[in-house]
Amino acid sequence: MLYERDRREVLPAVRNGVEMLPLNQVLTGQGVTMSADARGSSLVISYGGREVTVYDRKSLASVGGDLRLLSSPVLFEEGRWLAPVESLPRLLQPLLGKRVDWRAASRLLVIGDVAAPRVAVTTSVSGDTVRIVLEASEPVPFKVQQDEKRVTVSIARELLETPPRQERLTGGIVDSVQFLGGRENVFAIGLGRRFQQLKTSEEPARLVLDFQARPLTAAATPAGTPSPGAPVAQAPPAGRVAPAETRTGGLRTVVIDPGHGGEEVGAMGPGGTMEKDITLGIARKLRGALVNGLGVQAFLTRDRDVEVPLDERAAFANNYKADLFISIHANASRSHGAKGSEVYFLSYQSTDEESRRLAISEGAVEVSGGAGVAAGSDLALILWDMAQAEHLEASSALATRIQEELAEVTGSQGRGIKQAPFRVLVGAAMPAVLLEVAFISNADEEKLLVSEAYQNKVVGAVVRGVARYQQQRASVAGGTTAGPGRP
Template identity: 30%
Template sequence: MLPAPARIGAARLGDHGDKTRFVLELTRDTPFAILPDSQGVTVEMEAALDAPLPAAKGLVRAIAVRPGASPGQLRLILSTSAPVRVLLAEVIPPRDGMPPRFVMDLAAGVAGKGSAMTPVSAGTLKPPMSKEKAKPSLPLVVIDPGHGGQDPGAIALNGLREKDITLAMAKELRRQLLATGRYRVALTRDKDQFIPLRDRPAIARTKGADLFISLHADSITGKQVRGLSIYTLSEKASDREAEMLAQRENQSDAIVGMDLSVQSADIATILIGMSQRDTMNQSRRFASLVLRNLDPSIAVLPSPLRSAGFAVLTAPDVPAVLVEMGYLSHSQDAKLLGSDAHRRRMAGSLLRAVDGYFTGNAVPLRP
């Protein structure tokens, strides 16, 4: 017996400055295709429309509905005020009491020759002009090398700067992750560039990150203190962040696919807090995997699993950790962090943790 066709129960647009987000609430996951052209974007989907279409907003100046190429299909034709490129198009599974949602992000500009014009979500989804079954998209890991530009971070006695160490480590981790063929990887910076703290998790969210890893190598007054530690967002910091997000004027992107601007501040705070709690649980799970999969040669602090209110950890819907790889104030840590061999070992440890997080196949190296 064939399943009942998906139905669209709500449709909305959100203007987020650098992008326009189109969201459809669905009764179930359903195949779709994205058909960009010079006049806008067409979404072809196996679904029935039960909701009014939203008014023009952002880059979208009108939305029209037409029958699709096959029975049971419809086409939503988004006319835009300028040529656009598709940054993201996927169906988000049900979570936090919300139904499945189709989410598409549009930005001004034209995709380059040979670039992917049709990002698709996992499932039985087909890109246009192709009869082959689409492959599930690979998880996206965003790596954040701490500091950069005019902000050097900590400086060791041997002259090593934290911003250089974190960038070198990020590139090695990216190399090892990509070599597996199991992940997509992006860096918040791939050169000596200053990026404000709040912009770093925002980059991860814009790219649709599945995991965010921020890398640091601090210094401390106690010069005998050495070893790695890993931080997740603290409960108190999460509460403050949820309240701040709920009070912001534009709340429609506070949680992916959920427009909170129609909710009261109290309800918005509760919903953001619920999303953050789930994200924090996932963050702690990954942090534990990092510690269990560390190469035995890598020293750790006593009680290395910690929490704090770091700004880079405050995205409500992207699991995130901050890895303090060691202390540049300790001569041995500083020497190791400047070593290619040590970076390879540490990147290998993080790779095993990422494998464990997404597949459960990693073999822990520590009890």
């Protein structure tokens, strides 16, 4: 069936406290004919010889000649016919001759026969073991993958229903359990410091994961000191900053994001300098400095003058499994006096859980035929929104270190680390910061931004900030990162 591949986001309108959906948007692609009478008092929707008639400001509809009662009146408003979400199945099922389901919990209007297994997740702790059980309403294929930081369970089904959840655990065995979604319906389990091994047992429709901890005493390696048996860190190659390798243990990949690009030029200075050019120049220099100075891999989200959507930039970093994401921008203000550098990390709404629930209940409603999460859909939105949540503390630490170093070279007073809901940081699944190097809108700073010397100073400061951040993380993490040596 045509539209079973189609998953769309439709924004509900709220009238008198009732969520309404525009019928023409809901029915796009369903092959129905819609004709309103001249005065806009009624609308006839026909499909395959069947007819449904709805009336403006009436809670009654004629469905194939029978009158049906709706939960609230249909409204004709500025050319749109709004129908109460709850009543859509009652209206559309007989019309389309197929199942139409409103799943309030997952905000899905499912049109067509789409089997969506439900999956419940329960966690329990006993002694040194955390048990996580995934229980599905029907047999589903579980795929378990493990890397050093997390265990993921994916369920390759087109549509899955699961209560939106994000759970944090204490005790250091499992740190977090969350549903990331995506086409594969991924559940991610963040591993804690004390995690030692995973035992799984699978039955059809049920997966049991036992996370076992190493005994507490063994984990208590003094902070910062590598365990005696660990291989010695590789000698730094000639010409590199000597202590870098040891300082940056655990840091392998950095993704640098030169802001804006292509048609989207960003801000413009009074002298005509374009933000997109400044950001690319600094980002290229920073890549070189990170590779040579810290011996890490570094990638740019764009290495030429091209427009890249914001979400793709974070997705790029996620695909490279980057350890850090650094977005480079030049600021602009309507106030000409504005100057100085700033380092931002994402502002998450005060209570994550509440905002997420809000996002779910207030956000867009999907009309689904059953394909996986499409980009821009509501579900994708919510899950994407959670990516940065667990890295906020690290992002804040990274922002602080970079800003401290920047303040040294730029002498920026009064600005500093800040938080803002910057879209480019939202989807980054690693510590992520956005650097506003200086104000391009300020004539003096515009001149600085184009100067090689200033760009180099900024780059040097960022590299030192990253190195200090990593050093600090390594010493906090203690045994885990200092343990097995890395080539």
